[in-house]
Amino acid sequence: MSTTEASLYPRNGQIHEGGVSDHAAESTFREVDDSHRAIPAIEFRNVTMVFDGRKVLNNLSFKVNRGETKIILGGSGCGKSTTIKLVLGLLKPDEGQILVDGEDITHYSEVDMMNVRKKIGMIFQEGALFDSLSVYENVAFKLHEQGVPEEEVETEVRRMLRFVNLEDAIDKMPSELSGGMRRRVGIARALVGDPKIVMFDEPTAGLDPPTARTICELAMKLRDLEDVSSIFVTHEMNNLEYLCSEYAVVDEAGDVVFEKEGEKLCLVNSKVLMMKDGEVIFSGTDESLRRAEDKYIQKFLRGH
Amino acid sequence: MNIFTRLLLDLQEMSLLIARAARGLLRKPRYFPETIAQMDSIGVGSMTIIMLTGFFTGGVLTLQTYQTLASYGAVDQLGYLVGVSLIRELGPTLTALMVTGRVVSAISAELGSMVVSEQIDAMRALGTDPIRKLVTPRILALVITLPLLTLIADVIGIVGGWVVSTWLYGLPSTMFTGSVRDGIDIDDIIGGIVKPLVFAFLMGTIACYKGLQTEGGTVGVGRSTTSAVVTASIIVIIADFFLAKALQIILGTA
Numbered sequence: 001m002s003t004t005e006a007s008l009y010p011r012n013g014q015i016h017e018g019g020v021s022d023h024a025a026e027s028t029f030r031e032v033d034d035s036h037r038a039i040p041a042i043e044f045r046n047v048t049m050v051f052d053g054r055k056v057l058n059n060l061s062f063k064v065n066r067g068e069t070k071i072i073l074g075g076s077g078c079g080k081s082t083t084i085k086l087v088l089g090l091l092k093p094d095e096g097q098i099l100v101d102g103e104d105i106t107h108y109s110e111v112d113m114m115n116v117r118k119k120i121g122m123i124f125q126e127g128a129l130f131d132s133l134s135v136y137e138n139v140a141f142k143l144h145e146q147g148v149p150e151e152e153v154e155t156e157v158r159r160m161l162r163f164v165n166l167e168d169a170i171d172k173m174p175s176e177l178s179g180g181m182r183r184r185v186g187i188a189r190a191l192v193g194d195p196k197i198v199m200f201d202e203p204t205a206g207l208d209p210p211t212a213r214t215i216c217e218l219a220m221k222l223r224d225l226e227d228v229s230s231i232f233v234t235h236e237m238n239n240l241e242y243l244c245s246e247y248a249v250v251d252e253a254g255d256v257v258f259e260k261e262g263e264k265l266c267l268v269n270s271k272v273l274m275m276k277d278g279e280v281i282f283s284g285t286d287e288s289l290r291r292a293e294d295k296y297i298q299k300f301l302r303g304h
Numbered sequence: 305m306n307i308f309t310r311l312l313l314d315l316q317e318m319s320l321l322i323a324r325a326a327r328g329l330l331r332k333p334r335y336f337p338e339t340i341a342q343m344d345s346i347g348v349g350s351m352t353i354i355m356l357t358g359f360f361t362g363g364v365l366t367l368q369t370y371q372t373l374a375s376y377g378a379v380d381q382l383g384y385l386v387g388v389s390l391i392r393e394l395g396p397t398l399t400a401l402m403v404t405g406r407v408v409s410a411i412s413a414e415l416g417s418m419v420v421s422e423q424i425d426a427m428r429a430l431g432t433d434p435i436r437k438l439v440t441p442r443i444l445a446l447v448i449t450l451p452l453l454t455l456i457a458d459v460i461g462i463v464g465g466w467v468v469s470t471w472l473y474g475l476p477s478t479m480f481t482g483s484v485r486d487g488i489d490i491d492d493i494i495g496g497i498v499k500p501l502v503f504a505f506l507m508g509t510i511a512c513y514k515g516l517q518t519e520g521g522t523v524g525v526g527r528s529t530t531s532a533v534v535t536a537s538i539i540v541i542i543a544d545f546f547l548a549k550a551l552q553i554i555l556g557t558a
Contacts, residue, residue: 085425088428090425090428090429110428110433114433117429117430117431122426122429124425124429128422129423129426141427141430141432142431142432145432186426189426189430190429
């Protein structure tokens, strides 16, 4: 599926309409019938992780449903990055179970994990681009490894770079790119092969607000137009604001535009999980997060 | 963790790394272009320093032993002495040490930086085994190129010795070359090739292991590089002794 031919309308079931039309109701039923969609994309069951005698994750349980973006909030060192590395099997939990697409990957070997990783895209904090390879080779890495013919590789790389709006940088080396561009190349690289699950590890950390906004827009496009399930780790409140109150649609001219949720529409495919010292202290929507009375949460939201 | 358990753990982890790297040779995907690229940077890239090291080692060996041999009236054996010392001992060891300084440090710094900047994780996330893609080609390239580099060092070293003996001491040219040719036998050469094979394997494993073990940011990269170079150098010298003894027993020259 290419981004240009991406569904022209927001997918059914992602947006609740105030007055439910017959059409919407009918498609909601269709959605429920689809048993595949009922399986969460990612599920953590009582996961505990210990580093040097310190519990980095303590009995962590949560689900990410299909097409949903789970925003994990929390201060530095609360176990956010560890969580997404566990999904990819880059780390192994000490206790508990991790399921991806209903498949228990907890005890998978590195070889088995390679197949699971094929359906997951991961965006690293600083982009983690391969320094010795050009932008083109970075994005093409997965395809080159699979031995895909060069013409196909080039078409796919250009398509991905267009998605992140960086086609001009195709021949540059990572060292010539700015922080935001590196992050976007990292996104393009992770999206090769159209993974249905995407992990964002603090993708906007250290970026200026407009660039950070661009990254959030990419995440929204994936969520609303590509039906991607994702975990978005961040500690920046404006990311939360964007992801929880705006959605991407394709307008009549065929351009992607972002609309704010209002009285008519309420976004239900973004959920917030807040962590502190490896434990979940909040799980729910952004509205209820703002209403939460917990002192730590209030301090986190307001910054004082 | 005390030093002994630490050492055992390192040994265990290194053996596992070797096993996984070896598996990379047997099953697809194999990374031949990477191996060739590594052979180029390790082998061809080290030629200059190896030639300089070889030449001056051969030269100084002649310089230092000439007086002693002259006092015994055995100057005609000069080429033999220089040749055997180079082929059996100095060629393999000095080449290994020079390559350790140049290549082991580079490998462990490169892999270390890749760990620190999450590139290794990114590679795994993209479905590629970094051991196959990065470790196997590097160890293989070292194992192939180090014996060749040693050979070059030996030859250039003998040339160095010949230059000093003829130009500085005015000995007849054929006296030196003749005693090299008559003195060296096949056992010396076998020993001189087996040693670098083993050294290369040890050096490559240590470099990759230390690099991949890096933690703690850029400071960690420095630490693991230092540790890789120090460990590899010491292991080369220790292994040299035991290999020399083992070869004497195997070849029956003890």
